[in-house]
Amino acid sequence: MNKISKVLIANRGEIALRIIRACKELEIKSVVVFSEVDVDGVWVRKADECYPIMGHPVEVYLNYDTIISIAKKAKCDAIHPGYGFLSESAEFAQACADNGLIFIGPSPAHIELFGDKMASKVAMKEIGVPVLEGTDTPVIDKKEGERIATDIGFPIIIKAAFGGGGRGMRIVYKAKDFSKLFDEATNESIKYFGKGEVFIEKYVQNPRHIEVQIIADKYGNVVHLGERDCSIQRRHQKVIEIAPSPLLNQEARKELYRISTKAVIRLGYESVGTMEYLLDEDDNIYFIEMNTRVQVEHPVTEVITGVDIIQRMIQIAEGDKLQFLQEEIKFRGYAIEFRINSEDPQNKFFPSSGTVTNYLTPGGPGVRIDSSLYEGYETPTNYDSMIGKLIVSALDWEGVVKKARRALDEYNIEGLKTNISLHREIVRDEDFMAGKFNTGFLDARMKHFSLGAQSSLEEEKKKISFISNMIKKIKEHKLIARN
Numbered sequence: 001m002n003k004i005s006k007v008l009i010a011n012r013g014e015i016a017l018r019i020i021r022a023c024k025e026l027e028i029k030s031v032v033v034f035s036e037v038d039v040d041g042v043w044v045r046k047a048d049e050c051y052p053i054m055g056h057p058v059e060v061y062l063n064y065d066t067i068i069s070i071a072k073k074a075k076c077d078a079i080h081p082g083y084g085f086l087s088e089s090a091e092f093a094q095a096c097a098d099n100g101l102i103f104i105g106p107s108p109a110h111i112e113l114f115g116d117k118m119a120s121k122v123a124m125k126e127i128g129v130p131v132l133e134g135t136d137t138p139v140i141d142k143k144e145g146e147r148i149a150t151d152i153g154f155p156i157i158i159k160a161a162f163g164g165g166g167r168g169m170r171i172v173y174k175a176k177d178f179s180k181l182f183d184e185a186t187n188e189s190i191k192y193f194g195k196g197e198v199f200i201e202k203y204v205q206n207p208r209h210i211e212v213q214i215i216a217d218k219y220g221n222v223v224h225l226g227e228r229d230c231s232i233q234r235r236h237q238k239v240i241e242i243a244p245s246p247l248l249n250q251e252a253r254k255e256l257y258r259i260s261t262k263a264v265i266r267l268g269y270e271s272v273g274t275m276e277y278l279l280d281e282d283d284n285i286y287f288i289e290m291n292t293r294v295q296v297e298h299p300v301t302e303v304i305t306g307v308d309i310i311q312r313m314i315q316i317a318e319g320d321k322l323q324f325l326q327e328e329i330k331f332r333g334y335a336i337e338f339r340i341n342s343e344d345p346q347n348k349f350f351p352s353s354g355t356v357t358n359y360l361t362p363g364g365p366g367v368r369i370d371s372s373l374y375e376g377y378e379t380p381t382n383y384d385s386m387i388g389k390l391i392v393s394a395l396d397w398e399g400v401v402k403k404a405r406r407a408l409d410e411y412n413i414e415g416l417k418t419n420i421s422l423h424r425e426i427v428r429d430e431d432f433m434a435g436k437f438n439t440g441f442l443d444a445r446m447k448h449f450s451l452g453a454q455s456s457l458e459e460e461k462k463k464i465s466f467i468s469n470m471i472k473k474i475k476e477h478k479l480i481a482r483n
Contacts, residue, residue, distance in 0.1 A: 006078075007031065007079065007104070008078070009031065009033075009080050010033065010086055011080075011083070011087075014386075017370075023314070030046075032050050033060065033066075035055070035056075035057040042372045051074070056382075057380065065095075068101065076101065078103070080314070083295065083296060087105070087292075093105060093106075102318075105271050106292045110269050116161065116162060117162070117163075117289055118137060120290060122136050129262075130259075131287050132286045134152065135199045135201070138199060146179070148200050150175060152201070155171060156202060156203050158172065158185040158199075160195075160198055161197040161199050163192055163193040166236025168186070204280050206438045206440035207439055209278060209439055210276075211230055213228065214264050214269075215307075215312055216265075216322075217322045224257050225307055226257075226304065227244055227248065228242060229243070230276075231438050232432075233439055239338075239339055241296075242336050244304070256275075256277060259275075271292070271313060271316055272293075273290055296339070296389070300335035303368065305331060333393055333394055333395040333396065333399075335400065339419075340420060340423075341385040341386050341419045342416050343385050343417060344417035345421055349419065353381045355376065356378075356414070358375060359412070359414075364406075366394055368392075368393075370389040392404045392407050401427055421450075421451050429445055
């Protein structure tokens with residue numbers, strides 16, 4: 001066993017703060033690196049040690065030679081990559097090992113396997129996990145791609161072979177659009193992932209996007225922590241995540257758990273991971289990818305299970321055995337996570353930035369905020385637009401939806417635009433309240449939403465302003481009467 005005493009966190013924002021807190025509870029020292037624009041980040045203040053890296057704000061968190069050098073200088077035992085940036089870089093994981101540092105995550109071989117969407121699809125198919133019909137090797141030639149797409153039958157989807165997060169992805173409904181969309185997908189893939197290879201597979205229209213959280217130690221012990229429903233998406237980007245899925249068929253649920261744990265055992269995977277699937281209208285299951293890192297949406301699973309996923313990640317990296325059996329994991333109620341993004345819903349969700357002039361968060365039982373935001377913080381323009389996460393939980397679905405409404409109405413961020421108004425609309429939608437949604441839900445509803453909706457707090461401020469004006473007028477009237 002390799003006991004960890006100090007961890008370098010190769011990340012920023014709310015996930016860096018989340019990892020710092022997990023380390024503190026494990027009595028592990030935390031070290032962060034930060035870019036010039038992140039000097040005022042609350043996670044920089046909370047860490048035990050911090051080290052600046054000069055350079056482009058994004059490249060700072062991708063510069064693994066410098067990060068490893070700082071980790072060694074600070075006498076760290078391990079590096080936690082968080083999500084994004086270097087979290088799914090097999091080269092980085094290997095470089096850590098080569099320099100005597102523990103990479104808190106799976107092996108470089110598993111990161112490489114699942115980073116290659118086609119190779120992972122082939123591996124899953126070989127062990128009996130259902131996958132969508134499509135190519136098993138990269139498609140480079142456009143004409144060959146069009147022939148394959150025609151054989152599969154439209155609609156098809158073109159996906160970046162070495163990417164994720166909705167980037168390098170295009171849906172093609174008609175043959176005449178294939179050429180243009182193929183070029184768009186490959187160009188976007190090059191821009192975001194440095195590689196233009198894509199693959200083609202059958203497109204399932206309006207499926208549910210369900211993922212299963214797994215944890216595996218170095219001794220062959222594997223458990224699942226249930227599923228999350230990530231169907232509410234905008235432009236293939238997750239907006240809301242829910243655990244468990246409100247209307248998932250119980251047989252489909254059991255099958256998802258079975259094939260997920262089976263795959264992890266057969267492949268010898270170690271650490272935290274997430275198996276992602278699409279389910280069609282008939283509950284047919286199709287594997288799409290595995291994420292070899294902690295997910296943005298991990299809090300909803302923590303809330304309904306009581307398992308600290310970040311801490312388990314660290315302990316597994318140390319060589320600990322899993323502390324519980326599958327039957328010891330108890331699921332309790334529902335949890336919903338709302339991604340809070342700095343974007344303008346009234347202007348095509350264009351990214352927004354600025355100084356936070358007022359920041360009031362909701363609270364009470366069953367309300368959790370994961371964010372590094374504070375009043376006076378100037379949000380940088382260099383990174384992803386997500387600035388926080390609101391997580392609510394309750395014992396039943398009706399209760400968690402009501403709690404979500406209340407919490408979102410209390411949430412007030414001023415100084416920049418956010419998507420909170422979108423979330424307020426979603427939780428009042430009839431189909432959402434009934435748990436009926438799929439990946440087409442948001443596109444279908446968007447035109448009916450009033451994205452300038454005010455929170456109860458904003459309405460309260462109007463009331464206070466009105467009352468203040470009335471008091472002022474009364475005082476003025478009394479003064480005139482006295483004179």
